[in-house]
Amino acid sequence: MAEVTITSRTRAGGMRKLLERYPFLPALAIVVALLLLNGLFSPNSLSYRSLTGLLSTYMALVLLAIAQTYVIYAGDIDLSAGSILSLVNVAIVVLMERWGGGAGAVLLALALGLLLGLGCGLLNGIVVAALRLQAIVATFATSIFFTGFALYILPVAGTPAPALFWRTYGGRLLGVPFVFYILAVLVVLLLVLSRTRLVTQLLAVGDDQQAAFQTGLPVVQVRIKGYLLCGLFSALAAFCITGDTASGDPLVGGRMTLYSVAAVVLGGSALSGGWGTVVGSLLGALTIGLINSVVFFMGTPSEWQNFVQGFAILVVLMAGVLAGRRARA
């Protein structure tokens, strides 16, 4: 009897160690389970082709979730991430169109798009960290501002992106779909970023802001840099959405903000800060994508789809919480 309890305890301890090192494991398990579910309802949905389609559709959400992760690391939140995405989306589409849609125009527009994303991030960072306004309300306010700016640039959705741009995004390079290159570069980029001093500092600030201040960390600068990273990745997300939809839409990102927050939480990060991984957020975003795909392939009537989606996200969230609690017990 005693032996049994001891083994189960060491197993729980080992699981806890594993979860501490890889907090995204429950998210990974959920993604695998959802893939299997997808295959069950429609074997066709596991084909190379449909997985590519899934990835190119949800790559924008993946990047937006990663953007959100860096501010959540520091215990902040960015409710304007989706609006930054919309703003960059319409800005680059309009610029590309105005400059003729050639390769040079596309690259120049993308560079300006990145700067625009960084600028939005800087504004958020100053408002939240330097002026010490409540992150949740302050970024909500800036989101309205960014949306207004996007509507000024492009009042109605519909301006098409140049064919060169969306054909590249949706096309293949050396026989491999372009999104896989994006995924590969992204993984390398995330690995590099995870080794930076900034990420450690962000996590330390999110863990206990007062302690970080007393340790002598430049808390305000660190939080601003978190928002800069968020702006940068929101701009990258905008590039993907532009490639996927091939047009400009000033309201495209509004709905995505809270999805990005949900993805971060599904990925095992703590909303209170100090704890999490970007890989988890990537998996969290894919989870949301896969849930939508399961709901579609199950043949849910359209009037029930929202209901099923919401319910599925709650179930997945619950599963993650239970996995974490069992490992900690």
Added chain:
Amino acid sequence: MSKLKLSGVSKAYGATLALRRGDLEVLAGEVHVLMGSNGSGKSTLCKIIAGSVRPDAGKILIDNRPVTITGPRSARAEGIGIFYQELSLAAHRSVEENICLAALPTRSHLFVDRALLKQRAARYIQLFEEVAGEGFSADALVGNLRPDQRQLVEIMKALASEAPILIFDEPTSALDRAQVDCFFEILRDLTWQDRGIIFISHRMDEIKAIGDRVTIIRDGETITTLNLAETDATSVIRLMVGGSGDMPASQSSAPAVVEGKDGAAMTVRNLSGRGFRNVSFEVAKGEILGFGGLHGQGQSALLRSIFGAGSISSGEVLIGDSRFDASSPRDAIRRGCAYVSGDRGRDGVISGRPIIENVTPIHYLRDRLMIARPSKLRDKVVPALQSMHTKFQSLFDPINSLSGGNQQKVIIARWLVDRPDVLLLDDPTKGIDLSAKADLFALIRQLAAEGLGILLYSSEDAELLGNANRILVFNGGSVSRELTGTDRTRYNLYQAAYEAA
């Protein structure tokens, strides 16, 4: 040679003076002990030196050179390292990351140099290798460590600053004997390197063992600096307490023994839980039982656990003759137990709501009230408030419009609508003014006279001495001494709290 010199440093938070006039001179190569009772301003003084609190006035000299410290970063640049009493660790980071957090070693200014970080942290971890205990390793998460191990990490972090001036604000409160000895060996090494060390502890034997000189602070003012070799514990405690140390409690002292005519109001037998162990006592009806001792020796944890808000691992609690053992505060309230915390913001005030709503929640619970009619409630609420001379304009003003003292009166009034059998007071007068305190204690005595059993923990010894019939002195989570009758003097209370730790 003077390493650090402070003169006339002061700090006020709003109307409360945390530090009136702090003077301190630390020499190179000495361990300088700071002593003073709870809330005398020691920690504030340390935080001013470390830059996490900005002083209102005063001068700071380092190596006889005047400096302005604008924040923790500039303090580090001036060569000051600090161990914070409340620790400054990131719970989800590893031990080695925490040790090096203030100055992460980097490659090309961007990436953390893991190898160098490991190597640098290992130097400090190795100092405590023998005594760190099970489960301590460089890559363990700080949040998973025991309290004493966390304290060791904070010590390592302070040492890793390699600063010429080091401040240790109660670094030994959770450490065991072997860990303390190991730490003191390291401190002695540091003094040979001519560093200046400021050391705060409440354990007299430790101070004797490590200290060279002692500066005594009382009520935010530096009293004097003495050579520890030329003084003894008695005179140090006498200086901390002030002139009135030998006076018996206070003229308005409560009677020493309560005739146990009605039997026990509450009996606690061998109660253990998180923060306290093996506590037994009995409080008679009409008795005020005081809990004394240094802050955080288990008094609050015990009171919260009795009220069902903490954890109890063994032992039992009885109210009257029946088992009580509340599983939750809700349960405790239903069965006639009341709890008032000094931390009003966390445990008492329903922020932003009217006064009447702040008086009535207990009444709702005990009477299973479903529908509230303000006009009817008023008849119950007003007498409860008036019994303490609570000042308010209208029952429907938000509670935040009142002063701290009046807010606390409202919180206490909520327990007076339906009388409890036992009242647990957890440092109830924290941060409230003198006249409100007087009103509160007048009421508490009156409640005792009406037959309530009262447990009173106070961080201010004068309140205990002036109101408690008996005082249990807590030390390290258990009762170390009981003071009754004429033993209840300031001197005895201090001595019991400080010596045996």
